[in-house]
Amino acid sequence: xxxxxxxxxxxxxxxxxxxxxxVHPGHPVTVDRYTLAARINHWITxxxxxxxxxxxxxxxxxxxxxxxxxxxxxxxxxxxxxWIGVVLFCSFALLFIRFWRANLPKRVDAEWLARSGDMxxxxxxxxxxxxKYNAGQKFVFWSMSALILxxxxxxxxxxxxxxxxxxxxxxKRIAIxxxxxxxxxxICVWIVHVYAAIWVKGTFSAMTRGRVTGxxxxxxxxxxxxxxxxxPTTTPTSRGTGTPAE
Amino acid sequence: MFPPIPNPSVDPSAVTPRFGExxxxxxxxxxxxxxxxxxxxxxxxxDVTKCIGCKACQAACLEWNQLTEEIGINHGVYDNxxxxxxxxxxxxxxxxxxxxxxxxxxxxxxxxxxxxxEDPGCLKACPSPGAIVQYSNGIVDFxxxxxxxxxxxxxxxxxxxxxxxxxxxTAYKCTLCSDRVAVGQGPAxxxxxxxxxxxxxxxxxxxxxxxxxxKDLKSRGFENAGLYxxxxxxxTHVMYVLHHADKPSIxxxxxxxxxxxxxxxxWKGITKYMGMxxxxxxxxxxxxxxxxxxxxxxxxxxEENAEKLTSGAAVPPPAGPAGNEGRPT
Numbered sequence: 001x002x003x004x005x006x007x008x009x010x011x012x013x014x015x016x017x018x019x020x021x022x023v024h025p026g027h028p029v030t031v032d033r034y035t036l037a038a039r040i041n042h043w044i045t046x047x048x049x050x051x052x053x054x055x056x057x058x059x060x061x062x063x064x065x066x067x068x069x070x071x072x073x074x075x076x077x078x079x080x081x082x083w084i085g086v087v088l089f090c091s092f093a094l095l096f097i098r099f100w101r102a103n104l105p106k107r108v109d110a111e112w113l114a115r116s117g118d119m120x121x122x123x124x125x126x127x128x129x130x131x132k133y134n135a136g137q138k139f140v141f142w143s144m145s146a147l148i149l150x151x152x153x154x155x156x157x158x159x160x161x162x163x164x165x166x167x168x169x170x171x172k173r174i175a176i177x178x179x180x181x182x183x184x185x186x187i188c189v190w191i192v193h194v195y196a197a198i199w200v201k202g203t204f205s206a207m208t209r210g211r212v213t214g215x216x217x218x219x220x221x222x223x224x225x226x227x228x229x230x231x232p233t234t235t236p237t238s239r240g241t242g243t244p245a246e
Numbered sequence: 247m248f249p250p251i252p253n254p255s256v257d258p259s260a261v262t263p264r265f266g267e268x269x270x271x272x273x274x275x276x277x278x279x280x281x282x283x284x285x286x287x288x289x290x291x292x293d294v295t296k297c298i299g300c301k302a303c304q305a306a307c308l309e310w311n312q313l314t315e316e317i318g319i320n321h322g323v324y325d326n327x328x329x330x331x332x333x334x335x336x337x338x339x340x341x342x343x344x345x346x347x348x349x350x351x352x353x354x355x356x357x358x359x360x361x362x363x364e365d366p367g368c369l370k371a372c373p374s375p376g377a378i379v380q381y382s383n384g385i386v387d388f389x390x391x392x393x394x395x396x397x398x399x400x401x402x403x404x405x406x407x408x409x410x411x412x413x414x415x416t417a418y419k420c421t422l423c424s425d426r427v428a429v430g431q432g433p434a435x436x437x438x439x440x441x442x443x444x445x446x447x448x449x450x451x452x453x454x455x456x457x458x459x460x461k462d463l464k465s466r467g468f469e470n471a472g473l474y475x476x477x478x479x480x481x482t483h484v485m486y487v488l489h490h491a492d493k494p495s496i497x498x499x500x501x502x503x504x505x506x507x508x509x510x511x512x513w514k515g516i517t518k519y520m521g522m523x524x525x526x527x528x529x530x531x532x533x534x535x536x537x538x539x540x541x542x543x544x545x546x547x548x549e550e551n552a553e554k555l556t557s558g559a560a561v562p563p564p565a566g567p568a569g570n571e572g573r574p575t
Contacts, residue, residue: 023556025553025556025557027553028549028552028553029549029552029553029555029556058373059373059396059398060373060518060521061373061518061522062275062276062373062375065275065373065374065375068394073394074373074374074392074394074396075394075395075415077394078394078395078396078415120535120539121539122539122540122542124542129564158397160396160397160400160410161395161415164397164410169400169401169406170507170509172400172401173401173507173509173510173513174509176398176401176509176513177509177510177512177513177517180513180517180518180521181517181521184517184520184521184524184525187525187528188524188525188528191525191528191529191532192528192532195532195535195536198532198536199532199535199536199539199541199542200541200542201541201542201543201544202543202544213544213549213552214548214549214552214553214555214556215544215545215546215548215549215550215551215552216544216548217552218548218549218551218552218555219544219545219548222564223564225552225555226555226564229555229556
């Protein structure tokens with residue numbers, strides 16, 4: 001069901017196009033996907049998430065306690081972990097403000113999800129055209145948002161050095177169970193996120209140099225590419241011809 | 247009278263510790279080989295019915311462990327300080343209880359402190375290898391060099407005993423004077439007690455002595471007198487004789503049926519194993535998918551289509567949901 005404006009070359013709502021997104025004609029076509037600020041924001045989040053996973057797992061299971069060595073021993077791990085958590089929370093909050101609009105669920109997402117088997121099997125030509133993010137990416141975005149919110153809340157409850165008097169021991173027990181279970185899900189979502197970037201070739205450059213090739217955008221986010229091409233005003237730093245496409 | 251423990255010998259050979267590393271039966275966040283020879287289990291028996299509330303035990307504990315409690319303020323009650331601290335390993339807790347049967351006011355004085363559980367929740371919750379150990383004689387001891395100050399022991403403990411020091415950020419609690427017991431002495435609190443409300447010996451001896459005390463109490467009208475050696479934590483190596491053993495909680499909140507919290511058991515049990523498995527499965531699924539499906543690569547055709555789109559040439563229109571794209575060559 002729901003073919004969305006099949007005849008219109010420019011799909012009506014262009015929410016998916018974010019400031020800084022731009023297409024540069026040429027051979028090959030390049031498309032700006034993430035601004036420098038967004039990339040720095042992303043990598044601060046990424047580094048803190050990895051450090052949190054390592055230090056958290058060290059305190060989660062004795063088998064991985066040796067990971068505390070990376071942080072200068074058990075005491076330092078205990079001190080650093082919550083502070084890195086604060087960095088992650090603030091950094092992710094900025095990322096959330098940047099990306100939430102483009103991650104709002106759309107009708108096409110249901111269709112995309114229904115056909116996700118084709119996606120995984122490599123038959124991407126059968127997938128509906130999607131905007132800046134597909135349903136899988138949106139899932140990663142929203143689940144991470146929710147999980148990080150639970151993690152910071154439960155984390156504060158168990159941050160004994162500063163917040164010990166404010167909760168009961170029973171509440172701290174619940175917090176610690178919730179925190180560990182939530183962290184496991186967050187790590188799983190992270191695995192999905194990183195794997196998708198490895199599997200879908202040409203993706204890393206979006207978060208390193210900030211741009212992807214036109215072919216990448218055509219293949220994976222065709223609706224977004226069409227919107228970009230159809231929006232002549234959004235090429236402020238056009239390197240190719242100054243003429244807006246169409 | 248329970249025969250007192252003789253004073254230590256001055257013979258240098260008596261200084262050799264009677265137990266140590268080789269007698270560890272449980273070590274936090276580690277697996278240990280059970281020692282071939284187990285020591286006789288020891289226990290401290292606190293006879294609440296004989297306690298006069300003099301706090302000699304509290305003072306002796308501070309003195310032996312070279313601790314100084316902060317000078318506090320008078321809260322209008324006998325409890326001082328108001329709670330266990332990283333310096334106060336043992337604390338007299340005073341309760342004024344009106345017995346509904348006799349309408350008598352009873353002054354219940356319980357010496358609070360680590361119970362040295364056979365199944366120690368602190369040790370099970372501890373993430374740091376060797377920060378908490380249990381010796382085969384039943385003593386549960388904290389090894390401060392290995393403690394990271396995370397406070398998980400506090401969550402594991404069913405009796406709310408360990409406290410984290412604000413100075414060195416490690417956890418403190420009663421050691422059952424493991425250093426004294428190692429050279430054949432009883433704990434400092436036991437030594438200081440003027441009424442033998444605290445006695446120390448093997449666990450069997452203590453149970454025997456408790457039986458004698460309970461019979462005596464029952465003969466004097468305390469029908470519910472009994473021993474507090476809660477089986478929910480596998481029994482303890484600090485036991486109480488209570489006049490009202492049917493309701494331990496009247497003694498300043500002594501748990502009626504202490505056990506390691508099921509939340510802690512879930513966290514340290516199924517969450518750990520399922521969690522590690524789930525993360526492993528997620529990573530393995532990724533590897534497997536990559537091997538089976540191969541990388542998702544951008545084709546020449548995709549690039550050409552992008553170029554056509556940007557240059558305004560005809561490109562495949564947005565496809566309908568079931569539409570198979572016509573592929574122009």
